[in-house]
Amino acid sequence: MSCSRRKLLKSAMTVTLAASLPASAFRFLSPAECRAATGTEGTRWGFLIDTNKCVGCGFCVKACKKENEIPYDAPVTRTWVERYVITRDGKTHIDSPLGGRDGFTDQKIRGEELVKPEDIAKTFFVPKLCNQCENPPCVQVCPVGATFQTGDGVTLVDRDWCIGCGYCIMACPYGVRFFHPVHRVADKCNFCYHRISQGRQTACVDACPFGARRIGNLLDQNDPLTRIIMTEPIAVLKDEYGTKPQAFYLGLDRNVR
Amino acid sequence: MKNHLLRPLWCILAAIALILIARHFMVPDDFGVHGKGFTYGFHRLSNVKEWQDFKVKYRGREYCRECHEEKVEKSNSSRHRAIQCENCHGPAVDHPDDPETLAIDTGRGLCLRCHAALPYPDNPRSQIISIDNAEHNPDTDCSECHDPHNPDREEG
Numbered sequence: 001m002s003c004s005r006r007k008l009l010k011s012a013m014t015v016t017l018a019a020s021l022p023a024s025a026f027r028f029l030s031p032a033e034c035r036a037a038t039g040t041e042g043t044r045w046g047f048l049i050d051t052n053k054c055v056g057c058g059f060c061v062k063a064c065k066k067e068n069e070i071p072y073d074a075p076v077t078r079t080w081v082e083r084y085v086i087t088r089d090g091k092t093h094i095d096s097p098l099g100g101r102d103g104f105t106d107q108k109i110r111g112e113e114l115v116k117p118e119d120i121a122k123t124f125f126v127p128k129l130c131n132q133c134e135n136p137p138c139v140q141v142c143p144v145g146a147t148f149q150t151g152d153g154v155t156l157v158d159r160d161w162c163i164g165c166g167y168c169i170m171a172c173p174y175g176v177r178f179f180h181p182v183h184r185v186a187d188k189c190n191f192c193y194h195r196i197s198q199g200r201q202t203a204c205v206d207a208c209p210f211g212a213r214r215i216g217n218l219l220d221q222n223d224p225l226t227r228i229i230m231t232e233p234i235a236v237l238k239d240e241y242g243t244k245p246q247a248f249y250l251g252l253d254r255n256v257r
Numbered sequence: 258m259k260n261h262l263l264r265p266l267w268c269i270l271a272a273i274a275l276i277l278i279a280r281h282f283m284v285p286d287d288f289g290v291h292g293k294g295f296t297y298g299f300h301r302l303s304n305v306k307e308w309q310d311f312k313v314k315y316r317g318r319e320y321c322r323e324c325h326e327e328k329v330e331k332s333n334s335s336r337h338r339a340i341q342c343e344n345c346h347g348p349a350v351d352h353p354d355d356p357e358t359l360a361i362d363t364g365r366g367l368c369l370r371c372h373a374a375l376p377y378p379d380n381p382r383s384q385i386i387s388i389d390n391a392e393h394n395p396d397t398d399c400s401e402c403h404d405p406h407n408p409d410r411e412e413g
Contacts, residue, residue: 055382057370059344066348067314085377103370105390117376124380139297148300151292158304194311203315209339209371210381 043152045191046218047247048225048234049127051256053212056081056125058103063207065101067192069182076178077101078189079129079204084255085109087119092255100125126256127213129204130155130176130189131237131245138168138177138188147186153218153246154193159185173241191215218246314348317341321349328406335407345405365390368399 064079065072081100085093095110104125108114136155139147146162149155157168162185169177169186180187192202196215200206205213216225228234228250235252236245249256285301292298321342322329332338343349345367346359374387394402 053381055371055380055385059340059370063315063344063348068311102366103373104375105366105369105373107375120376122379123375123377125382136297145288145299145301148291148304149293149297150305156304156308158301161301161304190308193308195313197309198313200313200317206315206317206341207344209341209344211339 042219044218045132045153045196045246046216046225046229047129047132047191048214048216048228048250049247050212050214050250051124051126051253052251053210054081054125054127055210056083056100056104057209058100059207059209060127060204060213061099061101063203064189064192067195067203070187071181072101074181075099076181076187078176078187079127082126082128082256083109084124084126084253085115085120086122086253086255087115088121089119100127122253124251124253126249126252127204128174128176128237129247130191131174131243131247132191134244134246135242137171137173137241137243141167141171143167150193154191154196155188156190156193157186157188159183162186173238173243174245312350314350315341315343316349317343324353332406335409337405337408363398363400365399368403368405 058081061077061079061081064070065077068078070076070078075098077099079099080096081104082094082096083100083104087093093109093113093115097104097106097111132154134153136147136149139149139155142148143165144161144163146158147155147168148158164179164185166179166186169179172188177186177188179185192200192204195202202213202215205215214225214228216223218226218229220226221230229248232250234248234250236248237252237256238245285303287302288300289302290299291302318329318341325342329342332340332342346361349359350356352359369390371382371385372387374389375382377383399405
């Protein structure tokens with residue numbers, strides 16, 4: 001068998017290179033490992049609301065107000081529950097007394113309008129809270145840098161830095177921001193940032209007896225919330241605004257705005 | 258150059274210098290562009306920590322269990338197991354130190370949140386046993402006949 005010098009050197013080089021490769025170079029990486037390697041490993045908080053489960057008890061609103069020190073009787077709240085009663089003639093009757101803080105105990109809509117039970121086509125309760133948008137318009141308009149998005153996707157308000165101009169309150173298409181009557185600054189739901197940072201659930205999720213609310217990490221594919229969002233039909237509020245809301249809804253009716 | 262031209266120039270330069278010095282002392286060191294860039298990340302970085310240090314008030318069922326295991330177990334084996342203790346008893350905060358006792362809400366309004374009858378047959382609300390508030394013993398607290406920790410009342 002003849003072997004030219006060129007061929008020998010070539011083969012020797014190939015063998016040397018192949019031998020220097022570790023076996024781990026041929027291993028398949030899990031999605032989690034890929035994310036870690038590309039630097040996108042981390043947390044992105046998301047929320048899931050199941051309108052098929054909500055009965056309008058309002059425990060979430062009560063818990064939110066007490067946990068986050070929002071004046072209990074002031075007409076402001078970080079989360080609220082809306083009642084929708086759709087009648088057979090296609091009309092929509094909506095109310096949210098005190099944001100649903102004390103639940104819905106009266107058949108009358110807004111305490112005055114009595115819809116006859118035989119006229120009702122469908123009814124549902126829709127809890128709402130800050131959508132923690134991927135592109136938050138409220139942050140874009142802040143003239144002083146008092147509101148911002150954290151690395152894990154939650155929009156916060158810096159109470160020491162806010163001048164109370166109210167631009168962000170006007171900019172939010174979902175109306176989740178309000179003027180805090182005590183601190184005199186803009187305020188909004190922050191997914192109970194102090195609780196989720198400690199590994200707890202938000203106060204509203206803990207308070208809900210019916211499992212209508214969930215919070216989870218959208219970057220963790222094994223998170224139960226992420227699995228539902230990946231595998232089940234979900235909707236978001238006001239998709240057309242391009243804000244990319246991260247609060248997702250199961251069973252969202254077209255009448256909900 | 259003429260003096261009347263230079264004088265306002267010095268004034269402007271002095272004003273700019275004053276503003277820059279004042280800005281240096283008034284703007285915190287950690288204020289600037291962080292995270293997602295200028296549009297979404299222009300802020301004071303230490304504010305994130307301040308929000309994380311906000312006081313937790315709802316401590317959860319496991320915190321209650323540390324002292325009130327019997328009550329927690331009783332409630333856990335009843336039909337009210339899905340309801341957190343603090344939904345009715347109020348946030349524990351630092352109980353038993355502060356507050357020493359929790360103000361329990363025993364009013365009818367608390368029960369009516371779920372148990373007030375609404376004519377919504379398609380709603381999950383209709384799967385809960387409900388009463389007409391004006392008809393069902395309107396002047397009595399619910400807890401006089403029903404035990405909230407074990408609501409299945411034997412017919413007497």
